[in-house]
Amino acid sequence: xxxxxVFAAFAIIALNIPAYAPQAQTALENKHIGxxxxxxxxxxxxxxxxxxTGTWNMVIxxxxxxxxxxxxxxxxxxxxxxxxxxxxYKKKGYEYRDDVGACWPVGMPSIMTRYWPIxxxxxPTEIVLISMFDNNVRWIYMDGRSHPSPDDMVYTYNGHSxxxxxxxxxxxxxxxxxxxHHWLQTGIPSSTQLHIVERIRMVNxxxxxxxxxxxxxxxxxxxxWVNTKRYDREDRTDIEEHICIYEQMNKLPSFKYNxxx
Amino acid sequence: xxxxxxxxxxxLLPGLTAQAVAHHSYNAFDMAKTxxxxxxxxxxxxxxxxxxxxxxxxxxxxxxxxxxxxxxGPGYLxxxxxxxxxxxxxxxxxxxxxxxRDGSSGGSLVSVVLPDGRELQAEGLPPGHNGNVAGR
Numbered sequence: 001x002x003x004x005x006v007f008a009a010f011a012i013i014a015l016n017i018p019a020y021a022p023q024a025q026t027a028l029e030n031k032h033i034g035x036x037x038x039x040x041x042x043x044x045x046x047x048x049x050x051x052x053t054g055t056w057n058m059v060i061x062x063x064x065x066x067x068x069x070x071x072x073x074x075x076x077x078x079x080x081x082x083x084x085x086x087x088x089y090k091k092k093g094y095e096y097r098d099d100v101g102a103c104w105p106v107g108m109p110s111i112m113t114r115y116w117p118i119x120x121x122x123x124p125t126e127i128v129l130i131s132m133f134d135n136n137v138r139w140i141y142m143d144g145r146s147h148p149s150p151d152d153m154v155y156t157y158n159g160h161s162x163x164x165x166x167x168x169x170x171x172x173x174x175x176x177x178x179x180x181h182h183w184l185q186t187g188i189p190s191s192t193q194l195h196i197v198e199r200i201r202m203v204n205x206x207x208x209x210x211x212x213x214x215x216x217x218x219x220x221x222x223x224x225w226v227n228t229k230r231y232d233r234e235d236r237t238d239i240e241e242h243i244c245i246y247e248q249m250n251k252l253p254s255f256k257y258n259x260x261x
Numbered sequence: 262x263x264x265x266x267x268x269x270x271x272x273l274l275p276g277l278t279a280q281a282v283a284h285h286s287y288n289a290f291d292m293a294k295t296x297x298x299x300x301x302x303x304x305x306x307x308x309x310x311x312x313x314x315x316x317x318x319x320x321x322x323x324x325x326x327x328x329x330x331x332x333x334g335p336g337y338l339x340x341x342x343x344x345x346x347x348x349x350x351x352x353x354x355x356x357x358x359x360x361x362r363d364g365s366s367g368g369s370l371v372s373v374v375l376p377d378g379r380e381l382q383a384e385g386l387p388p389g390h391n392g393n394v395a396g397r
Contacts, residue, residue: 060394093362095288115390132336134310232393240336241309248308252331253367257289 035126069227079220086187099181103244107157132239191219305348332370
């Protein structure tokens, strides 16, 4: 009898639990189909002119600023004042606002110019780009979506990127970049108005690609800032876990020379 | 293929490469100067994104001093032949480093000479870089 009572109790509990059903999607989730959804991946699309899947190294080229985007354009007075502060601290052996040294993300466009390999995975709907440096990731949506509206934009270090093909060129448009602890070069501030257009084309019979960066930010500089970097395919390596940990960084001898106010 | 990479690394001025390799610029260090310190390893931290060594040195007056020497992370150092236990507490080594500009006891590691005489490099292009350098 007792066992029967227990079963009865279970039955009552079970009746009170609704059958499993997916929760209704929120309005935001309904906006678009995910880039990796099979229904999205399988949509018919023209064949991509080239495939970036691979591991790549930026060529260190003195003629265009190596890891910097040189020369830089005329800065606004406020941006120039920040750069001057950086230079003054540097003269005294200090680093001014080296937020990356305290584990803040490098952000766009600097993440594209570290001397570490970049892994790229190209799918019809999305290109995923992972820098070995801090394993920072860029997602470039190729499924025809547009940028979020200003109301929906979440400002991030690598921004929101959408790409499309123009002939044999991949054009990537990036907005939604944060101005919080996000610097270009060494000490040039960036605003949320920073807009980056990249034009990528294959060269060197597919063993290299060129990425022409055109950057505008009316808050910080005048006119477009254009620079082209080249990347070579590197088939003999893979990227690995590489993560910045503040509690490790602050033990380094250089840390106290990083003036972060 | 190892040799060309090392040769290419040697062509690069450390001050130019360090910033894009590391997490911070090297303004605090005098990258034009390299000093050699003979001492005893007290601690070796095999950590990302930067490894570091605490080296005990004895100066001319007989005073013991702890010198903190930072380097690149394990993923970087293994490509230059380092292993997790390349340095153990108690090892007598020579550390070559770019000293802190203000004379404090610390620096940025260039290389170490191990007790068996082998030298391990700690400066140059990062792992997987093909050494392609243009415009020189």
